[in-house]
Amino acid sequence: MKGWCALLGERIGGLFLAGLGLAGLYIASRLNFGNVHQPGSGFYPVLVCVLLAALGVLSLVRADKGPAADGNYASGDKRIWVVVTALAVYTWALPKVGFVLCTVALLLLLLRSVGRVSWTGSAISAVVGSVTTYAGLVRLGLPLPAGLLPF
Amino acid sequence: MSILESLMLGFSVSLEPMNLAYCFLGVLLGTLVGVVPGLGSAAAIALLLPVTYKMSATSAIIMLAGIWYGSMYGGSTTSILLRVPGESASVMTCLDGFEMARKGRAGAALGIAAFGSFIAGTIGLVGLALLAPPLAEFALDFGPPEYFALAVLGLTLVSYLGSGTVTKALAMACLGLLLGVVGLDPVRSEARFTFGVLSLQSGIELIPMVMGLFGMSQVLHMVRGIHASAEEVAKPPKGLRALLPNRDEWRDATGAIGRGSLIGFLVGILPGAGSTISSYVAYALEKRRSPHPERFGRGAIEGVAAPESANNAATASGFIPLLTLGLPANVVMALMLGAFMLHGITPGPTLLAQNPGMFWGIITSMFVGNVMLLVLNLPLIGLFAKLARLRTQYLMPVVVVACIVGAYGVNNNPFDIFMMLGFAPEWDDVLEGAFSPAEWLRAVSDDDWWMFVGWPVLLLVATQTLFLLPICARGFRRTEQGTSLRLSVAMAGVVAAALTIGLGFAAWNLLHLLQFELGYSTELEYEIELREHHRWLMVGIVGVSWLLWSVILLFFARRKNDHWVGTRLIGLLLGGTIAEVIVVLPLDIMVRRNNDCYCSTGTFASLCFSAWALLWLAGPGALIAVLSKRRRLWWETHCAGCGYEKGPSPGAKCSECGFEWHKNPARPT
Numbered sequence: 001m002k003g004w005c006a007l008l009g010e011r012i013g014g015l016f017l018a019g020l021g022l023a024g025l026y027i028a029s030r031l032n033f034g035n036v037h038q039p040g041s042g043f044y045p046v047l048v049c050v051l052l053a054a055l056g057v058l059s060l061v062r063a064d065k066g067p068a069a070d071g072n073y074a075s076g077d078k079r080i081w082v083v084v085t086a087l088a089v090y091t092w093a094l095p096k097v098g099f100v101l102c103t104v105a106l107l108l109l110l111l112r113s114v115g116r117v118s119w120t121g122s123a124i125s126a127v128v129g130s131v132t133t134y135a136g137l138v139r140l141g142l143p144l145p146a147g148l149l150p151f
Numbered sequence: 152m153s154i155l156e157s158l159m160l161g162f163s164v165s166l167e168p169m170n171l172a173y174c175f176l177g178v179l180l181g182t183l184v185g186v187v188p189g190l191g192s193a194a195a196i197a198l199l200l201p202v203t204y205k206m207s208a209t210s211a212i213i214m215l216a217g218i219w220y221g222s223m224y225g226g227s228t229t230s231i232l233l234r235v236p237g238e239s240a241s242v243m244t245c246l247d248g249f250e251m252a253r254k255g256r257a258g259a260a261l262g263i264a265a266f267g268s269f270i271a272g273t274i275g276l277v278g279l280a281l282l283a284p285p286l287a288e289f290a291l292d293f294g295p296p297e298y299f300a301l302a303v304l305g306l307t308l309v310s311y312l313g314s315g316t317v318t319k320a321l322a323m324a325c326l327g328l329l330l331g332v333v334g335l336d337p338v339r340s341e342a343r344f345t346f347g348v349l350s351l352q353s354g355i356e357l358i359p360m361v362m363g364l365f366g367m368s369q370v371l372h373m374v375r376g377i378h379a380s381a382e383e384v385a386k387p388p389k390g391l392r393a394l395l396p397n398r399d400e401w402r403d404a405t406g407a408i409g410r411g412s413l414i415g416f417l418v419g420i421l422p423g424a425g426s427t428i429s430s431y432v433a434y435a436l437e438k439r440r441s442p443h444p445e446r447f448g449r450g451a452i453e454g455v456a457a458p459e460s461a462n463n464a465a466t467a468s469g470f471i472p473l474l475t476l477g478l479p480a481n482v483v484m485a486l487m488l489g490a491f492m493l494h495g496i497t498p499g500p501t502l503l504a505q506n507p508g509m510f511w512g513i514i515t516s517m518f519v520g521n522v523m524l525l526v527l528n529l530p531l532i533g534l535f536a537k538l539a540r541l542r543t544q545y546l547m548p549v550v551v552v553a554c555i556v557g558a559y560g561v562n563n564n565p566f567d568i569f570m571m572l573g574f575a576p577e578w579d580d581v582l583e584g585a586f587s588p589a590e591w592l593r594a595v596s597d598d599d600w601w602m603f604v605g606w607p608v609l610l611l612v613a614t615q616t617l618f619l620l621p622i623c624a625r626g627f628r629r630t631e632q633g634t635s636l637r638l639s640v641a642m643a644g645v646v647a648a649a650l651t652i653g654l655g656f657a658a659w660n661l662l663h664l665l666q667f668e669l670g671y672s673t674e675l676e677y678e679i680e681l682r683e684h685h686r687w688l689m690v691g692i693v694g695v696s697w698l699l700w701s702v703i704l705l706f707f708a709r710r711k712n713d714h715w716v717g718t719r720l721i722g723l724l725l726g727g728t729i730a731e732v733i734v735v736l737p738l739d740i741m742v743r744r745n746n747d748c749y750c751s752t753g754t755f756a757s758l759c760f761s762a763w764a765l766l767w768l769a770g771p772g773a774l775i776a777v778l779s780k781r782r783r784l785w786w787e788t789h790c791a792g793c794g795y796e797k798g799p800s801p802g803a804k805c806s807e808c809g810f811e812w813h814k815n816p817a818r819p820t
C-alpha cells in the first residue's frame with residue numbers, strides 16, 4: 001500500500017498528464033485537422049493529445065496501484081530545489097552578468113551549500129574552474145557571454 | 152563484397168590513427184564513467200555529444216560507442232570491490248562479485264569479469280558482423296508503414312520492459328510523441344506548439360533535451376545521494392597474477408560466459424531491453440540451472456561471469472536495430488541515433504550501401520576497443536578502484552558546467568539551457584517516443600491510410616504489437632476478486648476482431664489469386680481498391696467479430712473444467728506466434744523482392760494461406776493462454792460450484808450452494 005505522500009504524488013502526476021493532454025488538445029484543435037486521406041498539421045497532435053489525456057486519467061484513477069515511483073523529487077531533498085532554482089537564476093542572468101561571474105557564483109553554491117566543501121576549497125575551485133572553462137571554450141571558438149567583465 | 156573484404160575495409164577505417172585515438176579515448180572515458188558511481192554511460196554520451204560536432208561522423212560514433220561498451224567493463228570494478236554498481240547493468244555483479252572479494256577472491260572476480268566481457272563482446276561483435284548486413288539488405292524493402300509499425304512495436308516493448316507502471320511508461324512515450332511534433336509541420340510548414348517562440352520553430356533541439364534527460368537528471372540523483380558512501384571496501388588485488396582465476400573457477404565460469412553471451416546478444420536486440428535486463432536474465436538463468444543455487448549470492452563465480460558476459464554481448468547486439476533499421480533499441484542507442492543525425496547521416500538500411508566504410512569501421516572499431524579494454528583494465532584495476540571513491544561533491548559541478556556549456560553551445564542561446572532544465576526529471580521513455588512521428592506522417596501522407604491494413608509485413612508486426620499491448624497491461628494478468636474479467640475479455644475480443652479482419656483480407660487475396668489461376672480473370676490486381684462502402688463493411692465486420700469473439704472468449708473464461716482439448720491446443724497455438732514471425736516475415740519479403748507483384752511467384756498461394764492461418768490461429772491462442780491464467784485466479788476467489796464470490800474469510804463450504812471447497816478448492820470436474 002502506498003503512503004499518502006506517494007499517492008498524492010501519483011495523483012498529481014496523473015492530473016498533470018491529463019491536463020497537458022487536454023491543453024495540447026485545445027491548442028491542436030486550432031490547427032488544420034484535415035482528414036484520414038490528407039491529414040493536416042493538427043491531425044497527429046490531436047491523436048497524441050487524446051491518448052495522453054486518456055493515459056493521464058488512467059494514471060489518476062489507478063494512482064493507488066502499482067509500485068511507488070522511485071524518483072520522487074517532490075518528497076525529497078531541499079537541495080534539489082536549491083540546485084534547480086540556482087540553475088534557473090543562472091540561465092536568466094547569464095546574458096546580462098556573463099559566463100565567468102555567473103559560473104563562479106553557481107559553482108560556489110554547488111560546492112559549498114550542496115556539496116559542503118570548505119569555503120576556501122569551494123572558492124578556489126569555483127574561480128579556477130570558471131576562468132579556465134571560459135578561456136578554453138572561447139579559444140575553441142564558442143562565444144560565451146562576457147557580460148559585466150571587460151574580457 | 153564478402154564478409155572478409157568488408158572486415159578488411161572496416162579495419163582500414165578503424166585503424167586510421169585518428170580513429171584509433173578516438174577509440175582509445177572512448178574506451179578510457181567509458182571505463183572511467185563505469186567506475187565512477189553516479190555517472191552513467193547515457194549521461195556521459197549526452198555530455199559529449201556537442202564535442203563531436205567538429206569530428207568526422209565515423210570518429211564521433213567510434214568514440215561514443217567506446218564509451219558505451221567501455222562503461223560495461225568499468226562498471227564491474229566498483230560492483231566487485233565496493234558493492235556499488237557503476238552502471239545499472241552491473242547490479243547483478245554486486246551480489247556474487249563482492250562476496251568473492253570478501254572471501255579474498257577479488258582478483259579472480261575481476262579477472263573473470265574482464266575475460267568474460269572480452270569473450271562476450273567478441274561473440275556479440277561476430278554476431279553483429281554476420282547479422283547486420285543481411286538484415287540491412289532485408290530492410291531495404293521496408294516502407295514507411297513498416298517503419299511506423301516497428302516504431303510502435305518498439306514503444307510497446309519499451310513500455311512493457313520499462314520500470315514503473317505500464318500506464319506511466321506509455322504516457323511518457325506519448326509525451327515524447329507530442330514533443331516530436333513541436334516546430335514546423337514538415338509537410339505544410341505550419342507552426343505547431345511553438346507559442347510564438349522563434350527558437351521552437353525548428354523543433355526541440357536534441358542536445359538540450361538529452362543534456363536535461365541524462366546529464367541534469369544525473370546531477371539531481373547525485374544531489375540526493377551526495378553524502379552516501381560505500382560502507383565496506385574490498386582490497387584490490389596486487390599484480391596481474393592475482394587476477395587469474397584458478398582452474399576450478401575457469402571450469403565453472405566457461406559455460407556461464409557462453410550462455411551469458413548468447414542471452415545478452417538475443418536480449419540486446421530487443422527494443423527496450425538492453426544490457427541491464429540481459430544481465431538480470433543471464434543471472435536468473437544461471438541460478439535456475441545450477442545444481443547448487445544456494446551458492447548464488449554467496450560468491451559463486453557464475454554469478455559474476457554470466458551477467459558481465461550478458462551485458463557486454465548486449466552492447467554489441469544493441470547496434471543491430473540501429474545500424475540496420477535505424478531504430479534505437481535503448482536510450483544509449485537513441486543518443487547514438489542523435490549523434491548520427493547531428494552529422495547529417497540517417498542510420499538504417501541505406502547506411503551499409505551508402506557508407507560501407509563507416510558501417511564496417513564502427514563494427515571493427517569495437518573489436519579493437521575490446522582488445523584495448525582488456526589491456527587497459529587488467530593492469531589498472533588498482534587505479535580504477537581509487538577513482539571509484541571519487542566524491543560526488545566534486546563531480547557534480549563538473550557535470551553541471553558541461554551540461555550548461557553543451558546546451559548553450561548549440562545556438563548560443565540561453566533558452567536552450569531553460570529547455571534542458573525542463574527535461575531534467577527522469578523521462579527516459581520520452582526520447583524513445585520523440586523519433587516516430589515522422590514515419591507516421593510519411594506513411595499517412597504517401598498513400599491511402601488503408602495501406603496500414605493491406606500490407607502483410609506491417610500487419611504481422613502490428614499484430615504482434617497488439618498481442619503485447621493487452622499482455623503488458625498488468626491488470627490483465629492479475630485478478631482482484633475477478634471484477635475486471637469482463638474487461639479482459641472485451642480487450643481480447645478487440646484483438647481477435649483485428650485478427651479476423653486480417654483473415655478477411657487473406658481470403659480476399661486468395662480469391663483474386665484463384666480467379667487468376669483458374670483463368671476466370673486475366674488481370675490480377677494485388678492492390679485492393681477499397682471503395683467507401685467497402686470500408687464501412689470492414690468496420691462492420693470488425694464490430695460483429697468483436698462481439699462474437701467476446702462471447703467465445705467469455706465462454707472460455709467461465710468454463711470450469713480445465714481438462715479439455717482446448718487447453719492442449721493453446722500450448723501449440725502459442726508456439727505458432729513465434730513460428731509466425733520466424734517463417735512468415737522472411738518469406739513475405741523474399742516473395743516481394745522476387746517481383747513487384749506477389750502473384751507471379753508460385754509460393755504466393757501457400758504464403759498467403761499459411762501467413763493468415765498462422766496469424767489467426769496464433770493470435771487467439773496467445774490471448775486464450777493469458778486468459779486461462781486469469782480464469783484460474785478467478786476461480787480461486789469464487790465458488791467452483793455456483794460462481795459465488797468467496798469473500799475475504801471463506802468458511803469450509805459455500806454459503807450459497809453448500810459446495811465443499813476443501814475437496815477441490817479451485818475447479819471441480
